[in-house]
């Protein structure tokens with residue numbers, strides 16, 4: 001993989017300029033109750049309050065902003081059942097280009113509707129018999145669309161890194177930082193910002209316990225593939241890290257941790273009842289892992305990345321009730 005040109009912190013800085021005035025600068029929130037409970041100072045970067053409800057708008061908008069006039073004219077294609085779909089559809093609308101989103105037939109109706117609501121042309125496929133990557137590539141070839149993958153792309157990674165950049169610029173250096181991990185776009189972008197702005201900060205990626213391919217990859221030194229894991233953290237059901245993301249993660253991240261579904265629900269409950277924050281299960285991975293490290297974090301300054309808030313309210317309530 002020596003042929004990869006990895007994005008750098010300069011790319012994150014350039015991305016921050018591109019998304020300025022389009023993405024929200026999301027708030028950093030603290031909780032005295034939590035700080036007392038854990039004996040440390042925790043700063044939550046609230047990307048559940050980002051446009052379309054997750055940090056993915058940053059990477060999507062950055063990637064699409066870099067299109068040439070020819071690419072803009074033809075438009076973008078993405079495959080995703082979740083937040084990346086909405087991020088690409090919304091970014092494309094704002095930049096005035098067509099977007100085609102390949103989604104599974106059985107994706108939640110609300111997600112398909114949200115993507116269509118942002119102006120995305122949704123094409124559905126059967127997730128048991130068809131290969132979405134192939135469909136995406138075929139559409140790209142046939143119509144001249146540019147394919148933007150959800151995490152393994154330098155412009156996506158650089159865009160995702162802008163949120164951590166904002167966090168460090170607002171609160172200064174930290175001792176530890178906990179970031180949700182799926183395919184690793186968020187973690188690798190956050191790593192670029194962390195190493196530039198708070199070089200001694202311990203940086204942790206956090207995966208669902210049922211799908212710890214990133215942890216296995218980090219520890220074994222090569223990308224491990226797994227079956228789609230069963231977890232309530234639907235934004236982190238990825239089967240493997242990407243080539244760019246793995247390379248950045250293994251250079252810059254201190255460790256990969258996991259959180260169980262039950263721990264995610266407890267974290268969601270705390271955030272909702274004490275902090276008035278609605279966080280989707282995946283969005284709680286960082287918080288859930290930080291809570292388990294109470295002893296090591298005593299007296300420290302700790303960052304927690306809240307990655308998204310897109311969970312329908314009925315599901316939210318049933319998870320908390322269950």
Ligand SMILES: *Cc1c(COP(=O)(O)O)cnc(C)c1O
Pocket residue numbers: 054056082083084150151180181182183184185186187235236238280282283307308309
């Ligand atoms: C996509 C997503 C993640 C994981 O991000 P990766 O870049 O795939 O690691 C985490 N949380 C939320 C809410 C997401 O939408």
